[in-house]
Amino acid sequence: xxxxxxxxxxxxxxxxxxxxxxxxxxxxxxxxxxxxxxxxxxxxxxxxxxxxxxxxxxxxxxxxxxxxxxxxxxxxxxxxxxxxxxxxxxxxxxxxxxxxxxxxxxxxxxxxxxxxxxxxxxxxxxxxxxxxxxxxxxxxxxxxxxxxxxxxxxxxxxxxxxxxxxxxxxxxxxxxxxxxxxxxxxxxxxxxxxxxxxxxxxxxxxxxxxxxxxxxxxxxxxxxxxxxxxxxxxxxxxxxxxxxxxxxxxxxxxxxxxxxxxx
Amino acid sequence: xxxxxxxxxxxxxxxxxxxxxxxxxxxxxxxxxxxxxxxxxxxxxxxxxxxxxxxxxxxxxxxxxxxxxxxxxxxxxxxxxxxxxxxxxxxxxxxxxxxxxxxxxxxxxxxxxxxxxxxxxxxxxxxxxxxxxxxxxxxxxxxxxxxxxxxxxxxxxxxxxxxxxxxxxxxxxxxxxxxxxxxxxxxxxxxxxxxxxxxxxxxxxxxxxxxxxxxxxxxxxxxxxxxxxxxxxxxxxxxxxxxxxxxxxxxxxxxxxxxxxxxxxxxxxxxxxxxxxxxxxxxxxxxxxxxxxxxxxxxxx
Numbered sequence: 391x392x393x394x395x396x397x398x399x400x401x402x403x404x405x406x407x408x409x410x411x412x413x414x415x416x417x418x419x420x421x422x423x424x425x426x427x428x429x430x431x432x433x434x435x436x437x438x439x440x441x442x443x444x445x446x447x448x449x450x451x452x453x454x455x456x457x458x459x460x461x462x463x464x465x466x467x468x469x470x471x472x473x474x475x476x477x478x479x480x481x482x483x484x485x486x487x488x489x490x491x492x493x494x495x496x497x498x499x500x501x502x503x504x505x506x507x508x509x510x511x512x513x514x515x516x517x518x519x520x521x522x523x524x525x526x527x528x529x530x531x532x533x534x535x536x537x538x539x540x541x542x543x544x545x546x547x548x549x550x551x552x553x554x555x556x557x558x559x560x561x562x563x564x565x566x567x568x569x570x571x572x573x574x575x576x577x578x579x580x581x582x583x584x585x586x587x588x589x590x591x592x593x594x595x596x597x598x599x600x601x602x603x604x605x606x607x608x609x610x611x612x613x614x615x616x617x618x619x620x621x622x623x624x625x626x627x628x629x630x631x632x633x634x635x636x637x638x639x640x641x642x643x644x645x646x647x648x649x650x651x652x653x
Numbered sequence: 654x655x656x657x658x659x660x661x662x663x664x665x666x667x668x669x670x671x672x673x674x675x676x677x678x679x680x681x682x683x684x685x686x687x688x689x690x691x692x693x694x695x696x697x698x699x700x701x702x703x704x705x706x707x708x709x710x711x712x713x714x715x716x717x718x719x720x721x722x723x724x725x726x727x728x729x730x731x732x733x734x735x736x737x738x739x740x741x742x743x744x745x746x747x748x749x750x751x752x753x754x755x756x757x758x759x760x761x762x763x764x765x766x767x768x769x770x771x772x773x774x775x776x777x778x779x780x781x782x783x784x785x786x787x788x789x790x791x792x793x794x795x796x797x798x799x800x801x802x803x804x805x806x807x808x809x810x811x812x813x814x815x816x817x818x819x820x821x822x823x824x825x826x827x828x829x830x831x832x833x834x835x836x837x838x839x840x841x842x843x844x845x846x847x848x849x850x851x852x853x854x855x856x857x858x859x860x861x862x863x864x865x866x867x868x869x870x871x872x873x874x875x876x877x878x879x880x881x882x883x884x885x886x887x888x889x890x891x892x893x894x895x896x897x898x899x900x901x902x903x904x905x906x907x908x909x910x911x912x913x914x915x916x917x918x919x920x921x922x923x924x925x926x927x928x929x930x931x932x933x934x935x936x937x938x939x940x941x942x943x944x945x946x947x948x949x950x951x952x953x954x
Contacts, residue, residue: 501668
């Protein structure tokens, strides 16, 4: 574990620190509430009392940014966990089972890919309604098929390696082969792809929150951007912090994913 | 060969529509009771509405009825407007098609130039700037650029809703980022190919090498990739139409989702699955036409 930590490159540390700031810090640092409105202090410019100013309802943008980051990032993490877990199970099941089942699952995965991600999320949201849990489920669902497709492909390749064939020849059970050899072989790929899925989850989660699928008022980067549109002509600054936060997060994730991919 | 392709295409459309059907019936929630909650109508009225929509029947009967309707050209009726879904979608298709095609043209031009400059520009400064621009365009959310552009342009343009070019530029810029990424990595790969090195060693003109040895082979990968950007383009139109307050399929879809108007959502999925299958087929055919290796494989198979 310690060795693993030492091997991390600076960029990865930056990402970890960045995520920790938003996930852990809000509970300690800000004195202001992210939802408290101040009717007589609307659209204030940044000051000592309000580090980033206030929005159109007089809420403290700085604490909304922190708590919003916490919501946005935790939601995206849970969606990613759902998508990666179910996608990996489906992909492995497809690769390791009989040809008939494999083809059936593959057809299903391809059909799901025929529905663009955001559309699939909107389909689920039609009945799930609004709020954090609805968003987590909807975003998780959209990424299952891509994960399954990639896991299936990698597992198929791993099946052809000598040590897996040897294990097969020695009579190891399917479960043992999957768990001990194939899953271990494709784990680095899953890790890289999880990072990409995490990026999509943040981007799409904020997009759907922006479009109105988060409960109104919730601190969330997407909601903050949507709220900022209300006052944009009068005061453009509430739109800047959540936008920058999203961009920095995405750049960090993209950079690390590209580097992991090259290895 | 052609036969398998047609079967796969039909199976994909059928499965994709079925996935949407299952989601819209199995996930918790019920459009009619949701409507009833808002309007405060009596339970007998809810019951009548459910019967009218066939929601009281078993799921498999609803499923069979849905496909029976499709074969008759009946895609269902909107719960809100009462209009047939086919008419609602047909009425709104034009603005979305205009936005999508303009955006994809802009995206292709912009993505190709950015990727080209990032990989092959003469000075390191240009290459680095283009790479940075690609990184940024991948990271910037479209709803953020859109909001900023609306703000900036609102002072210069009188009626933003009638503009096509401004939203198309915003959407095109975002779709171009992933294209630029593909062009960039492909070009970097191509430059290092042995046949390119040999061509240089033989003393061929650099421009000839670029056109014939570097650019032509990567077109095989890039043109299908352009076609397949469609999914992203559709998601983009939903957000772009909302920000710029345009009419179109994206707006219809968003409103239907928020109102739990599931026949409309189901109709959009069906239409998208058909378009997706047509486009993948075009992408495959393009790849075959452009790549002699694929053509050869097919003749032997």
